[in-house]
Amino acid sequence: MATQDFASEVEVTMNPLAQDATAAAKRSGLHxxxxxxxxxxxxxxxxxxRGAKNLATKAMVAALLADTPSVLRDVPAISDVGVVTGMLEAYGVTVTETGDGELTLDPKNVLKAHFAKIDALAGSSRIPILFCGPLLHRLGEALIPDLGGCRIGDRPIDFHLDALRAFGAVVDKSYEGIRLTAPDGLHGANIDLPYPSVGATEQVLLTAVLAQGVTELKGAAIEPEIMDLIAILQKMGAIINVEPNRVIFIEGVEKLSGYNHRALxxxxxxxxxxxxxxxxxxxxxxxxxxxxxxxxxxxxxxxxxxxxxxxxxxxxxxxxxxxxxxxxxxxxxxxxxxxxxxxxxxxxxxxxxxxxxxxxxxxxxxxxxxxxxxxxxxxxxxxxxxxxxxxxxxxxxxxxxxxxxxxxxxxxxxxxxxxxxxxxxxxxxxxxxxxxxxxxxxxxxxxxxxxxxxxxxxxxxxxxxxxx
Ligand SMILES: CC(=O)N[C@H]1[C@@H](OP(=O)(O)OP(=O)(O)OC[C@H]2O[C@@H](n3ccc(=O)[nH]c3=O)[C@H](O)[C@@H]2O)O[C@H](CO)[C@@H](O)[C@@H]1O
Ligand SMILES: C=C(OP(=O)(O)O)C(=O)O
CATH class of the missing domain: 3.65.10.10 (Enolpyruvate transferase domain)
Structure with a gap:
């Protein structure tokens, strides 16, 4: 798929959807x-x-894996959706509101983002960490800003990074935020999560679907939002088997297409x-x-x-x-x-x-x-x-x-x-x-x-x- 680099572009412009909580608050009628x-x-x-914050935002990330546009329905007007829109747009995905709560996400012009665009979203949400696998597949590089989300604990991302390394990613933390590369591409892996983390399970799913070979994930989270994400990935062409006892097998495929889905x-x-x-x-x-x-x-x-x-x-x-x-x-x-x-x-x-x-x-x-x-x-x-x-x-x-x-x-x-x-x-x-x-x-x-x-x-x- 064609990608462009616009490293020369320095101006930070952003879809209003991508502004901080205040903008979303205004969209919610809150002044x-x-x-x-x-x-x-x-x-x-x-x-x-309408659609769940904890599904709609991840479904939006999944659109980055496809080579044709996706349509997500019942998207709620919340600021986390704005943050993910900003991330997607920074990477060249065109996000259009095509109806009340309906987004069309077109990934045909995915490009490397200028760090300033990504950094403007630092501290706003936890979803940017889920861009790692899709960006590595599309661009061979992922720049991720510092994460936000609720301050309700330490919320480390060690399971995410360990899983990505198992797929073949190289993690550079000396960067502002995190920079990942995949010099030899991404391949299937055996991953055993120490705790059924929702985010780390989604990380594995979003990475394994296009990785070469089979991935076995043990200790997976099985929240309804994860099952809905799996349903979306299946619509896109993925092969994912959910087995008993928190085991998920993912057979990597060569390409995925856009989905049409109503968010849980x-x-x-x-x-x-x-x-x-x-x-x-x-x-x-x-x-x-x-x-x-x-x-x-x-x-x-x-x-x-x-x-x-x-x-x-x-x-x-x-x-x-x-x-x-x-x-x-x-x-x-x-x-x-x-x-x-x-x-x-x-x-x-x-x-x-x-x-x-x-x-x-x-x-x-x-x-x-x-x-x-x-x-x-x-x-x-x-x-x-x-x-x-x-x-x-x-x-x-x-x-x-x-x-x-x-x-x-x-x-x-x-x-x-x-x-x-x-x-x-x-x-x-x-x-x-x-x-x-x-x-x-x-x-x-x-x-x-x-x-x-x-x-x-x-x-x-x-x-x-x-x-x-
Ligand atoms: C955007 C989103 O979907 N947020 C939900 C998601 O958060 P999130 O995906 O961040 O939550 P996790 O399931 O990953 O976290 C659960 C526990 O695992 C720990 N952990 C997680 C990852 C890691 O790499 N290392 C590690 O130690 C966390 O610190 C926490 O103690 O699931 C949580 C648990 O249902 C919900 O409260 C959040 O609303
Ligand atoms: C903890 C929550 O969200 P996040 O993971 O986005 O901080 C939540 O929705 O209650």
Whole structure:
């Protein structure tokens, strides 16, 4: 495939989609970085969720592997999509919005990027690391900016780099960001992940599909978003077998074509709105939510005392009245209880009668957001080294933390600053649940993963105003 080098070009111009969270916030109808909420009012109504942040962004990267355009439908208007658009455009992929939530991604003019274009995206998202394999296949070189994403732990990329080396890549970390080359091309490899990392599994998939020979991946993550990425790759011409016990075989093929795909719905957004319904004593129909991908969440939601009803076009979540019940949760890789669900749900647990425990086993620093809930009146204690419990389903991990939540506690308004995406949504729910007024700042972060959330809050009857 023809590639060009435009190293002489120095001007950094970028599609508006590629700007930081503020631009996406504006696309979401958000014009200020602060919101003042008058809480204590149940959220009621109907909202929709579209494609998952954790799938749509990776599907966009997959388009780089093809020699013809791809069409991705149900793409959410979130800033992470903007960041990936910026990366793709810097590498010569033409990204066009061809309909509401529909992107056409044309990779026919893939070219080497000027580092300034890539560096402008540093610190904005974790997705750029997934460009390694596709860029090595297309250009023989990959320049990756420093990664962003939520600061919820160290988030090393050792599994990614070890896997890429096994495929034959050479990693140069003396560069700003990371530079990879593949002097002898990429060949199939045997890879055994020390932990079923979502990103590292995707890295292997996106690299192995065009590598020469067969790749065996052991210890793979099998999240629904990964299965949807595999479905996309299969549409493109890849041969991927998912075997029992987290083993995936990928037979490299010579070329891949563009796909046409509707992104899997965002189960994390759906679970967040469900938690908002429960915490505020409300009733929300989440159009686009589906049962299969939410089964583990639905079980816990029911155990806490929430009610749900599954329809063809979505799921209704509501607080049926009466007391909420405490639960013990261990976050885990799929099919366990997703780590991204615990932060919003903890607000509802502050309203449950008794002692709940959340063991966070995936990240080592994902409970800091609870200090704002404590300021609002919650009784939550965080154990930085986790706590022993008699019966465990998820094996204890050295990095884990735990939160003990004793409820019910009345929440009152406070001024809080959002630390990360899910912690931020949790702060919003707490402010909506609390009596009185809260000022929640840094809400631009929420636009990373929740599209049109201001419009949605409005349609659910939340009482709030912006302040610049
Ligand atoms: C954009 C995206 O899809 N983000 C999701 C993805 O993040 P992400 O893909 O970054 O998460 P991983 O599954 O890779 O991380 C899980 C654990 O593995 C560790 N690890 C990971 C890679 C590595 O090279 N070395 C290493 O030690 C991490 O520090 C963490 O403790 O999966 C997480 C777990 O479901 C979710 O919370 C994130 O929402
Ligand atoms: C941790 C998350 O995202 P990211 O990996 O993009 O930081 C999340 O979506 O909750």
């Amino acid at each position: 200020s970085n602060q919101i003042v909420i008058n809480g204590g009012k149940p959220l009621r109504g109907r909202i929709n969720v 719905f965002d189960r994390n957004e759906a679970a967040s709105w469900a938690s908002a319904a429960l915490a505020t004593g409300g009733d929300i129909f989440v159009e686009g939510a589906m049962q299969q991908e939410l089964m583990t969440f639905l079980n816990i939601f029911r155990k806490v005392g929430g009610a749900f009803d599954i329809a063809e076009d979505g799921i209704r979540f509501w607080h049926p009245g009466g007391a909420l019940k405490p639960v013990v949760i261990e976050t885990d890789v799929h099919p366990g209880f997703m780590t991204d669900w615990q932060q919003p749900l903890i607000v509802a647990l502050t309203q449950a009668e008794g002692r709940s425990v959340v063991h966070e086993t995936v990240y080592e620093n994902r409970l800091g957001f609870t200090s704002a809930l404590v300021e609002m009146g919650a009784n939550i204690e965080v154990f930085e080294e986790g706590i022993e419990s008699v019966s465990r389903r998820v094996p204890r991990r050295p990095l884990e933390q735990a939160a003990v939540i004793i409820g019910p506690t009345a929440l009152h308004g406070a001024d809080v600053e959002i630390p990360d995406l899910r912690g931020g949504f949790s702060h919003l729910i707490a402010a909506l649940t609390a009596d009185g007024q809260s000022t929640v700042s840094n809400i631009g972060i929420i636009a990373r993963g929740y599209e049109h959330f201001i419009d949605k809050l409005e349609s659910l009857g939340a009482d709030f105003v912006y302040e610049g």
